[in-house]
Amino acid sequence: MSARRTPTGAAVLQPQVTAAITEAVLDELAGSGYGRLSMEAVAKRAGVGKSALYRRWPAKQDMVLAAMAELSVPMAPAPDTGSLRGDLRVVLTAVQDWLTHPRVARILPDLIAESGRSPELATAMAELIGEPRRARGATALRRAIERGELPPDTDLELALDLLAAPVYWRVVARRAPQEDHYLESVVEFLLRGLSVRAPALTLEEPE
Missing domain, CATH: 1.10.357.10 (Tetracycline Repressor, domain 2)
Structure with a gap:
């Protein structure tokens, strides 16, 4: 049985990038709080583009709770x-x-x-x-x-x-x-x- 291949054009989520974003989310939460946290600030702190966040989570709430979990x-x-x-x-x-x-x-x-x-x-x-x-x-x-x-x-x-x-x-x-x-x-x-x-x-x- 052949191994499943990633569909052409599909984003490959790199674990190290996800880990960096998670750390950035937690730092932003601790410093700014949920209400003032922005996707832009998280992306900047993690050193990635906003698209890297949205490929993983559809909204801020999903991203925050994934990081806290x-x-x-x-x-x-x-x-x-x-x-x-x-x-x-x-x-x-x-x-x-x-x-x-x-x-x-x-x-x-x-x-x-x-x-x-x-x-x-x-x-x-x-x-x-x-x-x-x-x-x-x-x-x-x-x-x-x-x-x-x-x-x-x-x-x-x-x-x-x-x-x-x-x-x-x-x-x-x-x-x-x-x-x-x-x-x-x-x-x-x-x-x-x-x-x-x-x-x-x-x-x-x-x-």
Whole structure:
């Protein structure tokens, strides 16, 4: 069977050019923010023509989210340390490292603010960045269920929210100091909260 040939006239996307553009996008985002970022500025910083950008992405939003996903998704591990405690520690450390990454710390709050004004951007962020990262965390939680460390009916979506929320609140919202013991304390709370089944709430009929 003959190898597939690139159609005559089709653009061949060179990986090194894509990498240079991605770096330029992240630098421009960190420096100027999403609203002021322009394709012209990215092309100039990357040392390419605007056509090189449009051959890869149809619009600014697609380019920005592709660059952020390239940076963010690999920073979300799917650990298998052999215990839920160990896996939670790895996941929480990774969330903290992601949120305190020099580029992410400057870019993410701006993108979240922009997504509040643009439902389309919010949806795309969830699909390209949020869901892939959550899928990796869900893998660790499913392993814990298989090991018998979590109940089979564990609400994975709620559990994933609980994993990221304390770290996000502390790092992004409060900008509080990152004490060494903080993540360990969060792990202990999560272990108690996730593995203990609380009795269902019942509403008493009025007499």
